[in-house]
Amino acid sequence: MNSPPWPPAAERTDGSAVRIGALVPLTRPGWVEAGRHLLAGLDLAVGEANDAGGIAGRPLELVVRDTAADPERAAAAVDELAGLGVAALAGEYHSVVARAAAARADALGLPFLCSSAVLDGLTEQPTEWVARLSPPQSRGWQVYADFLLGAGHSRIAVAAQPSVYWASGTRVLRDYLTPRGGTVIELDMSVLTPTAVRDELVGHRATALLLLVGHPEPAVSIVRSVRRDQRLARIMIGAPAGQPEFAEWVTLLGDDGAAIPFLRYRPERLGALGTRVETTLCERLAEAPSFVAFEGYDTIAVLADLLRTHGKDRARTAASWPRVDVAGTRGRIRFSRVPGVNVWQWAVPPVQVVDRDPASPDRFRILHAG
Template identity: 25%
Template sequence: MASMTMPARPRLPGLLALCAVLLLAACEEQVAAPPPIRLGVIVDVSGPSASLGLAGRNGMQLAVEEANAAGGIQGRPIELLYRDDGFDPQRARQAAAELIAVPVEAALGPMTSLIAEQLAPQFTEAGILLMGATPLSPLLAGRDDQFFRTLSHTNPDARDIANHLGRQRGLRRVNVIIELSNSSYTRPWLADFSRHLQASGAEVGLTVEFSRDQQTDFAALARRALADRPAAVVLISSALDTALLATQLRQQAPQLLLATPAWAAADTLIEMGGRAVEGMITAQAFDLNDSSAAFVAFKQRYQARFAQPIDTAALTSYNATHVLLAALQQRLPGEHPKQALLRIRQFQGVQRQIVFDDFGDSDSLFYPMVVRDGRFSSPE
């Protein structure tokens, strides 16, 4: 009778040893995983400048997602810690304090000059870099602090709009409605606009001021601005308030020519203003007609990711985030982000080079725009 060979019984001590080795290796791998680079984000997503904040947050998020897909910063993943400033200085300062306490390696935002003026000293005292997105106030320029930005603070859109109204349209007088809630931006912009308008042979007539709150009477503001029957009114306010003012102005003066700074040139302006903002003169910080591969690819990626077209806030915030990430990627051992930015100086944005001066300021172009058929278009 043929003998039967019994299968060998597993050697329990050997299996246990193997499991222990594998478990130890997994634990070592987990322990060795690099910690994330934490970056703070402070933008308004609930207040009157939420259209800027939401688009800006999208631009920041896209830049970080792309960087993480490419391996992060020196092998470390990037994590964004979001805070909503609500266009409220006190709330913004609290948000900054929370991020400083984490601490974050650097912070992105805010989107408005009012909030930037509050946060720049706070982050400077903490020694943490703050990369601004769209704050344009000249009051923030020329400071040896921790605040950097990629847009020009010289208000080139004020010059372009003034030249269009004075030289191209031949107007001699223009009325203004100015929002004072963000006065660190709006007052300098009006001063630059008035100077350029005078150089074109025209002048600012009536100036109607308001500070936005829940009781703001936009119809009354419109009546005051139309008291002497102007041919044009310039609205220096946020996208939402500009849309509301334009609606009231056009109801009372359908043929009125309207203009607004690049600050208001966001999707909310068209969505909320509708036909009332048709023909409005404004500007954006990017060239709509750019057919370069880099710009077309960015536009497609952004629209595919967020199902909405790009605007100044989205592109500027993407650029600002990309610049900060590039500096973090290239910094030397022990080098502070500010030192890395000033050492490198020149960075490639989506459409142009971004060059910082000794104070973290830079120059940029603004492109004239007009609202036509529910879209921002280049003027004819």
């Protein structure tokens, strides 16, 4: 998919609008479905902000740039958007891409509210210019590790591709599981085929396999291969990065895509705001919105509040992260400094481990919360 399902409002050139730059993966090799949901949330919140009077009577405008999961392309987009005079940056889904965007935003003095990337090391050094809504990977993946231990899994194989993000996730799992009696077995997907993974799992006596790989491939092929091997009938397949969240997963895998636990960042029950936003996003997306769509909406809710309160001066916006107190779709949003994280962080976003119900793959089951 090369474009969102609806066109964002046309960009104004008369200087009347307050502009927010949006970084979104909308083409391959980016995770296009995640980008579509992220943009849906961003765009909905912009429309609602304008319905409520905009920013001191001026319309809020989203200036969208496709990152296509390319860090260099994202960094160039940050330069372009800074030159266009945006008041702030929003968005991005891929952690490695968000890291490149955050570094450039920090260098340029451009406020960036990262919607959905979780890599703890989003920036190399502490910065006042960047804040984040999604939980750091160390928190979310530790919740996932707790779930694994509680489900009786102590020999856990990770099928991982080379990536800073996957390597970081593997390290979080190992550091948490090893002192608690767990063993993490690394399967290098740069040399193994999906078929070869099966023999590795049998040989290592693994009881769980985690997919730390790209979507749809090789994730889909690994699932199909493992599901068809009777020797592995009892193995649990997991996907902490959230591949099964999106409808494409069920389209590609059908029943094979069920019962694969993943991380989702939403509460068990949405409040009034979240419920209303969910209904509207369902209509826009023609499917249930993922947590990524809620992250997009919450990003604009925070930035619109800051811009109304403090104006569009970039330095004043960045200085105001610690004063944010905004009702989001998934809870009250406030930023603080979290140990080990160099950006302003929403410290308590909800974290769940869920899967798709084998009896009805369109329905999610909550397995664990943290």
